[in-house]
Amino acid sequence: MHxxxxxxxxxxxxxxxxxxxxxxQPLPDAQTILQxxxxxxxxxxxxxxxxxxxxxxxxxxxxxxxxxxxxxPADAGGEYSNLxxxxxxxxxxxxxxxxxxxxxxxxxxxxxxxxRISPQQRLLGQASNGDVMTTQLARDYDATLAxxxxxxxxxxxxxxxxxLHLKARRADLPYPRIEYWVEQGSHQPVRARxxxxxxxxxxxxxxxxxxxVLGQQRPTQTVIVDGxxxxxxTVMQMSNHQLRDIPAAWLQRDYLxxxxxxx
Amino acid sequence: xxxxxxxxxxxxxxxxxxxxxxxxHLAQASAPNAELTENSDADVDPSQxxxxxxxxxxxxxxxxxxxxxxxxxxxxxxxxxxxxxALDLRHEFALGPGWRAVLSDRLEVxxxxxxxxxxxxxxxxxxxxxxxxxxxxxxAGRVNLRSGVGLGYNPTDWLRGNLLATPAxxxxxxxxxxxxxxxxLRAQHVSDNASMHWAYAPRLTSETATTAHTxxxxxxxxxxAHALQWRYAPRLSDTVSLDVLALATAGRTAEVGANxxxxxxxxxxxxxxxxxxxxxxxxxxxxxxxxxxxxxAALGLSWTHATGASWSxxxxxxxxxxxxxxxxxxxxxxxxxxxxxxxxxxxxxxxTQDALLNAxxxxxxxxxxxxxxxxxxxxxxxxxxxxxxxxLWQVNGAWHVGPTLSLRLVASAVHGAANTEYGGRALRRxxxxxxxxxx
Numbered sequence: 241m242h243x244x245x246x247x248x249x250x251x252x253x254x255x256x257x258x259x260x261x262x263x264x265q266p267l268p269d270a271q272t273i274l275q276x277x278x279x280x281x282x283x284x285x286x287x288x289x290x291x292x293x294x295x296x297x298x299x300x301x302x303x304x305x306x307x308x309x310x311x312x313p314a315d316a317g318g319e320y321s322n323l324x325x326x327x328x329x330x331x332x333x334x335x336x337x338x339x340x341x342x343x344x345x346x347x348x349x350x351x352x353x354x355x356r357i358s359p360q361q362r363l364l365g366q367a368s369n370g371d372v373m374t375t376q377l378a379r380d381y382d383a384t385l386a387x388x389x390x391x392x393x394x395x396x397x398x399x400x401x402x403x404l405h406l407k408a409r410r411a412d413l414p415y416p417r418i419e420y421w422v423e424q425g426s427h428q429p430v431r432a433r434x435x436x437x438x439x440x441x442x443x444x445x446x447x448x449x450x451x452x453v454l455g456q457q458r459p460t461q462t463v464i465v466d467g468x469x470x471x472x473x474t475v476m477q478m479s480n481h482q483l484r485d486i487p488a489a490w491l492q493r494d495y496l497x498x499x500x501x502x503x
Numbered sequence: 504x505x506x507x508x509x510x511x512x513x514x515x516x517x518x519x520x521x522x523x524x525x526x527x528h529l530a531q532a533s534a535p536n537a538e539l540t541e542n543s544d545a546d547v548d549p550s551q552x553x554x555x556x557x558x559x560x561x562x563x564x565x566x567x568x569x570x571x572x573x574x575x576x577x578x579x580x581x582x583x584x585x586x587x588x589a590l591d592l593r594h595e596f597a598l599g600p601g602w603r604a605v606l607s608d609r610l611e612v613x614x615x616x617x618x619x620x621x622x623x624x625x626x627x628x629x630x631x632x633x634x635x636x637x638x639x640x641x642x643a644g645r646v647n648l649r650s651g652v653g654l655g656y657n658p659t660d661w662l663r664g665n666l667l668a669t670p671a672x673x674x675x676x677x678x679x680x681x682x683x684x685x686x687x688l689r690a691q692h693v694s695d696n697a698s699m700h701w702a703y704a705p706r707l708t709s710e711t712a713t714t715a716h717t718x719x720x721x722x723x724x725x726x727x728a729h730a731l732q733w734r735y736a737p738r739l740s741d742t743v744s745l746d747v748l749a750l751a752t753a754g755r756t757a758e759v760g761a762n763x764x765x766x767x768x769x770x771x772x773x774x775x776x777x778x779x780x781x782x783x784x785x786x787x788x789x790x791x792x793x794x795x796x797x798x799x800a801a802l803g804l805s806w807t808h809a810t811g812a813s814w815s816x817x818x819x820x821x822x823x824x825x826x827x828x829x830x831x832x833x834x835x836x837x838x839x840x841x842x843x844x845x846x847x848x849x850x851x852x853x854x855t856q857d858a859l860l861n862a863x864x865x866x867x868x869x870x871x872x873x874x875x876x877x878x879x880x881x882x883x884x885x886x887x888x889x890x891x892x893x894x895l896w897q898v899n900g901a902w903h904v905g906p907t908l909s910l911r912l913v914a915s916a917v918h919g920a921a922n923t924e925y926g927g928r929a930l931r932r933x934x935x936x937x938x939x940x941x942x
Contacts, residue, residue: 292554294552294553294554294555295875295876295877296552297874297875297876299551299552301555302876302877303876303877303878304555305877306559327559327560328559328560328906329560329877329903329905329906329907330560330563330906330907330941330942331903331906331907331909331941333560333562333563333941334563334565340741341741342741342742342766343740343741343742343744343766349565349593350565350567350591350593350680351649351676351679351680352647352649353649353676353679356652356744356764356772356774357772358766358768358769358770358771358772358805358807358813359766359769359770360769360770360807360809361807361811361813394549394550395549395550396548396550412741444547446549448549461554463549463552465547465549466875469875470546470547472875473547473549473552475552475553475554475555476554477554487637487695488695488696489637489638489693489694489695492693492694492695492697492698492738493698493736493744494691494693494698494700494736495693495698498634498640498691498693500603501562
């Protein structure tokens with residue numbers, strides 16, 4: 241009897257010795273995961289990327305645009321300053337949209353007018369989809385790990401993910417709250433849901449088509465579903481990534497009439 | 504006056520409102536359902552949607568051709584259908600590293616209801632530009648230099664006077680586009696945190712033209728005096744923008760001005776534009792002999808609805824223009840001499856694009872991409888005289904049939920008696936339906 245008790249205690253002690261380190265192992269740090277994912281979504285430093293936007297309404301092809309995005313990390317905060325150039329269709333070619341935080345300007349070469357627009361107007365336009373790609377979330381959001389999930393990704397594959405809840409540190413950010421799924425191990429972004437401060441879903445993004453880009457495996461397509469109208473789906477294809485110097489002067493509103501398309 | 508005209512005006516107004524209502528209804532039909540909330544994306548399978556690669560279009564030439572029938576009506580105009588076609592060109596020619604030539608021209612041909620033809624060609628801009636480095640730029644030639652953040656009135660847009668090339672469109676943004684530039688030398692410096700420019704317009708002619716030659720350079724429309732303009736635009740913050748300007752013109756008083764915009768919320772913006780100068784004031788007895796420091800200003804708010812419709816309201820003030828009391832006294836005068844003086848005042852203020860009265864209201868709706876499919880745009884604006892209650896409105900709708908082809912409707916009308924600001928205009932109702940192609 242004593243011998244059985246002793247054997248049981250030895251076994252329990254052995255199990256405890258084996259399992260304790262596993263149980264006491266710290267959970268992965270949410271902010272670290274977010275930072276690693278940022279490094280995958282955004283090339284380091286300033287860069288340009290071509291965006292081909294294919295819009296679907298009720299599953300039917302509705303519209304197609306091509307934009308060039310020139311992004312420079314903002315001096316403060318994690319957002320990029322963006323210059324978006326409209327390439328196609330022809331009637332929009334040459335138009336520019338400049339964004340420095342809340343400072344937003346739209347330039348039309350036909351009348352050479354730079355017009356200031358509100359953040360709401362930007363969020364409605366296709367150019368706002370560029371924000372999804374050019375944001376360093378770890379610098380502007382506090383992340384908490386909400387759990388792990390097996391999630392079907394944008395290509396229908398099951399992926400094991402960390403679910404992060406992100407809360408904006410500043411009131412002027414376009415998305416006050418984000419739910420963000422990051423693949424375990426690779427830290428590839430899989431899915432994100434962007435919310436207003438009141439909890440209204442603004443858009444859902446699926447990151448897919450991972451390819452080797454600028455020395456890193458990065459998603460090259462994003463499927464964006466409108467938060468209030470799920471019949472409005474935009475597929476954003478990224479190509480022609482280039483690391484490049486983007487001077488701060490380019491991101492001045494008075495520079496817009498001077499700006500010339502870079503190859 | 505023809506008693507049928509107010510009825511037709513009302514019909515046009517109702518037709519415009521019906522068009523706007525139809526657009527609104529169509530937009531509402533496709534507008535997002537507010538009841539769909541957090542789980543609205545749950546049923547969307549992203550793997551069903553693919554990117555459709557499209558070849559990049561060639562760099563457009565900046566050519567826009569429009570053609571369509573027009574209908575106009577007014578007490579001093581031949582009522583009837585005509586045809587208007589216009590060729591707009593704006594192109595930049597790369598001449599070498601840092602060097603470019605800019606050409607902007609508009610050729611317009613109209614055929615009236617009686618078969619008469621009229622053609623005008625306006626060389627709006629032709630200048631050489633050089634980028635010395637990434638911060639210094641120099642321009643020489645005819646440049647259309649625009650200033651101001653106002654939507655319907657730009658007191659600091661000093662180089663606008665007497666430069667309208669084609670007065671066909673009442674839209675203020677079209678007026679800023681379709682005008683002759685001024686021959687000038689301009690230097691601009693753009694740094695990381697500010698921009699500054701100097702523009703010198705030499706005197707090239709001694710005459711001050713009041714009418715445009717249909718095909719000439721129209722040198723007199725802007726270069727009748729030496730002028731120097733300076734502008735400084737520092738970068739203040741994400742929410743506030745500011746620029747300050749000054750203009751010195753030989754033989755005239757100097758002017759100073761400022762433009763400011765502010766983000767008041769995610770969907771609310773404010774703008775203010777102001778110019779100060781010593782000017783003679785218009786009174787009920789004519790132009791006062793002495794000059795006083797007067798203000799011209801445009802103050803406005805713009806609000807964007809969640810659907811994308813952007814509404815703006817602007818109050819416009821011109822301290823040198825007629826007051827409401829003087830206007831009401833003057834416009835009701837029966838003396839032909841006084842009426843001729845008033846007519847001269849009106850045409851002079853219209854030519855220089857200055858306000859007729861010291862107060863005015865401007866309202867605008869701009870709703871681009873109503874269905875979020877890149878097809879429909881709607882714009883409308885109204886000018887309202889607070890003293891005689893006359894109004895001018897215009898509705899502009901565009902249906903983008905394809906990447907390079909659009910159908911466009913422009914309808915405008917005025918309301919008010921013949922002795923009011925807008926009711927007294929020669930053109931009372933106007934309709935144009937045409938197609939535009941971009942090449």
